[in-house]
Amino acid sequence: MAEKMSKALREKIKKLKFLGFDVDGVLTDGNVYYSSDGTETKQFNTKDGLGIELAIKAGFTVAIISGRSSTAVSRRAKELGIKIVKQGIKDKKAALASILKSKKIGFSEAAFMGDDLPDLKLRDSVSVFVCPSDAIHAVRERSDVVVSKKGGAGAVREWVDLVLSFTN
Numbered sequence: 001m002a003e004k005m006s007k008a009l010r011e012k013i014k015k016l017k018f019l020g021f022d023v024d025g026v027l028t029d030g031n032v033y034y035s036s037d038g039t040e041t042k043q044f045n046t047k048d049g050l051g052i053e054l055a056i057k058a059g060f061t062v063a064i065i066s067g068r069s070s071t072a073v074s075r076r077a078k079e080l081g082i083k084i085v086k087q088g089i090k091d092k093k094a095a096l097a098s099i100l101k102s103k104k105i106g107f108s109e110a111a112f113m114g115d116d117l118p119d120l121k122l123r124d125s126v127s128v129f130v131c132p133s134d135a136i137h138a139v140r141e142r143s144d145v146v147v148s149k150k151g152g153a154g155a156v157r158e159w160v161d162l163v164l165s166f167t168n
C-alpha cells in the first residue's frame with residue numbers, strides 16, 4: 001500500500017506521534033451483543049491488539065474515543081496499555097482537541113481512524129484520517145487512507161503496521 005501512496009501522504013504519516021481510534025466498527029466489527037443480564041459484549045481482534053501494543057512500544061500516544069460506553073472497552077484498553085480512553089463521548093471533536101492539547105501534540109502529528117459519521121467530525125482536526133474498508137461510504141470518500149481490512153478484523157493492525165513501516 002505504501003508504494004501506491006502519494007509522497008505528500010507518506011510525509012504526513014512520517015510525522016505522526018498520535019494514533020486515535022474509534023471503537024465500534026474499528027476495533028470491533030461494529031456488532032454489540034447483550035447477555036441476558038444486560039451486560040454488553042464486544043469482540044476484539046488479537047492482531048489489532050498486538051498492533052496497538054507495538055505502536056505504544058514504539059512511542060506513539062494511543063487513544064480511544066468512543067460515543068458508546070462499555071466495561072468491555074475499559075478492560076480491553078487496560079489489557080493493551082491504552083491510557084487515554086474516552087467513552088460515552090457526544091462531542092468527539094472537543095474530546096480529541098482536549099487530548100491533543102494536554103499531550104502537547106500538534107495537528108500535523110495526529111491521526112484518527114473511524115468508520116462512521118461521528119468520526120467524520122474529526123476529519124479536519126487531524127493530519128491523517130484513516131478508515132477500515134467497511135466504513136460507510138461518506139467516510140471512505142473523505143479518508144486519506146482506506147485500509148484493505150475490515151473493522152475488528154485487522155484494520156487497526158494494517159494501519160499501525162503501515163505507520164510503523166515509515167518510522168522503523
Ligand SMILES: [Mg+2]
Pocket residue numbers: 022023024025026114115116
Ligand atoms: Mg464506529
